[in-house]
Amino acid sequence: MSTVVWIILLVVALLAGVALGFFIARKYMMNYLKKNPPINEQMLRTLMMQMGQKPSQKKINQMMRAMNNQNQTK
Known part of the structure; x- marks a missing residue:
């Protein structure tokens, strides 16, 4: 594969990882705050x-x- 395809795959994987991490962290914090109110x-x-x-x-x-x-x- 060419270098351009690898760069595009890397950028897409990075963006998907950031988005997935954000939603997992958000869900975790919402559950934590529901169980342990401030x-x-x-x-x-x-x-x-x-x-x-x-x-x-x-x-x-x-x-x-x-x-x-x-x-x-x-």
């Missing part, structure tokens, strides 16, 4: 108690809403 209300409550604050449900809801809004704007 933070939830119980974690937030525990964190506030460790900092010496008495968490009310209103304050926890407010902080969760603020974190969700911050994540959506990124």
Whole structure:
């Protein structure tokens, strides 16, 4: 085979590998985040108690809403 064909095959294989790797990594991270959410209300409550604050449900809801809004704007 000529050199041009080998270069084209190499480029196609490289692009296919990058695309496949991206989708596999994306699927893995989505499953990981579904199983291990970054933070939830119980974690937030525990964190506030460790900092010496008495968490009310209103304050926890407010902080969760603020974190969700911050994540959506990124």
